[in-house]
Amino acid sequence: MATLHHYPFCPHSRFIRLIFGEIGAELSLVEEKPWERRTEFLVLNPAGLVPVLVEEQGLVVPGASVIAEYLDETRSGGLDAMRRLLPQTxxxxxxxxxxxxxxxxxxxxxxxxxxxxxxxxxxxxxxxxxxxxxxxxxxxxxxxxxxxxxxxxxxxxxxxxxxxxxxxxxxxxxxxxxxxxxxxxxxxxxxxxxxxxxxxxxxxxxPSFRTLLNDRVPGMAPAAHYADLDF
Amino acid sequence: MATLHHYPFCPHSRFIRLIFGEIGAELSLVEEKPWERRTEFLVLNPAGLVPVLVEEQGLVVPGASVIAEYLDETRSGGLDAMRRLLPQTxxxxxxxxxxxxxxxxxxxxxxxxxxxxxxxxxxxxxxxxxxxxxxxxxxxxxxxxxxxxxxxxxxxxxxxxxxxxxxxxxxxxxxxxxxxxxxxxxxxxxxxxxxxxxxxxxxxxxPSFRTLLNDRVPGMAPAAHYADLDF
Structure with a gap:
């Protein structure tokens, strides 16, 4: 299974979580606080930013747009044309x-x-x-x-x-x-x-959105309608 | 021939000019001062930024990364694998x-x-x-x-x-x-x-670089070594 180094309220990380939800691929999440600039994380991505996708085989793919292009090239084969998230024309x-x-x-x-x-x-x-x-x-x-x-x-x-x-x-x-x-x-x-x-x-x-609606900032409640589908 | 709406000292525009030089495709240049926010230009690219590539058939392709991906999908077929600017693996x-x-x-x-x-x-x-x-x-x-x-x-x-x-x-x-x-x-x-x-x-x-070395900011000379290949 691929691993995503992410921060729950980083919008670029949320984008990748949504893609995995839509293509129905499993994803292991590891929370990273990018402002801590951990050495181990800077080795994965010298730019110091989340999201970073790490494949089971070890390939490191950093950055929302780079990951999106990568997923189109490696994971979209199983989707029919109507469900391609990056269309074909x-x-x-x-x-x-x-x-x-x-x-x-x-x-x-x-x-x-x-x-x-x-x-x-x-x-x-x-x-x-x-x-x-x-x-x-x-x-x-x-x-x-x-x-x-x-x-x-x-x-x-x-x-x-x-x-x-x-x-x-x-x-x-x-x-x-x-x-x-x-x-x-x-x-x-x-x-x-x-x-x-x-x-x-x-x-x-x-359904891909559910995981985002369960995220909480410690000590800070979401707006009342945040998880309400009929807001 | 494709047209590039660019600003000579916009680095993102220069990137596209270099790509055209490397793939050997002709390009017509139109200077745009993006800070003027001309209505006709905002119609081409609502984000208001250069570069914007316009194909002879009318397709509008805005933004350096979007243009680079587009050129890989439409212009790289003639390049052998060693000369692909976006490699194939x-x-x-x-x-x-x-x-x-x-x-x-x-x-x-x-x-x-x-x-x-x-x-x-x-x-x-x-x-x-x-x-x-x-x-x-x-x-x-x-x-x-x-x-x-x-x-x-x-x-x-x-x-x-x-x-x-x-x-x-x-x-x-x-x-x-x-x-x-x-x-x-x-x-x-x-x-x-x-x-x-x-x-x-x-x-x-x-050779793709020559055009950049001829650019001048009106009233502002380049650094002495700017166009010197042996600086």
């Missing part, structure tokens, strides 16, 4: 990858990165690693930025059923992984866009 | 992608992004778009961070000939694209690591 692959980058980079830089860093990571980091009380200006920036992202998600979902096209893809899993972290913290304005909310309800209801 | 692809991310994200966030933003972009941006004099603390951070990246490049090049393995790959082109921007500005400490310098001299001597 060239133009569709461009669109899925564009949206993966949108969420893993742009949404993370503007929303989810601020929220998990300020509200979760800094609770557990030592003062020398940058821990301490949250920077409220970063949280306010995230809460402002998330609004146009909700409208963009609504725009895409209205046009296409799923975010990148007619079928569920890596794009939906990336978007939902990042939103789910913000949602735990109560920072998703669900009344901003009805179509975006309906799309998220569909992703959240998938 | 699964483990080698993981390593090339890991290093592409290293330079496009980590090196950009820690070094090249600071340098081109502070020293070039802010010269030409209006005050309302964030233009103005450079933030010297950002430039100092970049000059400090670049040192360990030089050592890492030297470490990889000493072990493997090229950065990701025995053959030139996307990893070398990504690293060289980012370094070339810093080098124009005189901010690469070439005495930090002899092996890294020798590796860069090899990449810089390739």
């Amino acid at each position: 060239v133009a569709d692959r461009v669109e899925v990858r564009r949206l993966m980058e949108w969420f893993h980079q742009k949404f993370f830089e503007e929303v989810s990165g601020y929220l998990v860093t300020e509200k979760i990571y800094k609770r557990f980091m030592g003062a020398d690693a940058g821990g301490g009380p949250p920077d409220m200006s970063a949280i306010r920036a995230a809460r402002s930025n998330v609004r146009y992202h909700m409208k963009y998600i609504g725009f895409l979902a209205a046009k296409r059923n799923w975010l990148a096209g007619a079928q569920l893809s890596y794009a939906d899993l990336a978007a939902a992984a990042h939103l789910s972290c913000a949602d735990y913290l109560g920072d998703v304005p669900w009344d901003e866009d009805e179509t975006a909310k309906a799309w998220y309800a569909r992703v959240k209801s998938r | 699964v483990a080698d692809r993981v390593e090339v992608r890991r290093l592409m991310e290293w330079f496009h994200q980590k090196f950009f966030e820690e070094v090249s992004g600071y340098l081109v933003t502070e020293k070039i972009y802010k010269r030409f941006m209006g005050a309302d778009a964030g233009g103005g004099p450079p933030d010297m603390s950002a430039i100092r951070a970049a000059r400090s961070n670049v040192r360990y990246h030089m050592k890492y490049i030297g470490f990889l090049a000493a072990k493997r000939n090229w950065l990701a393995g025995a053959q030139l790959s996307y990893a070398d082109l990504a690293a060289a694209a980012h370094l070339s921007c810093a080098d124009y500005l005189g901010d690469v400490p070439w005495d930090e690591d002899e092996t890294a310098k020798a590796w860069y001299a090899r990449v810089k001597s390739r």
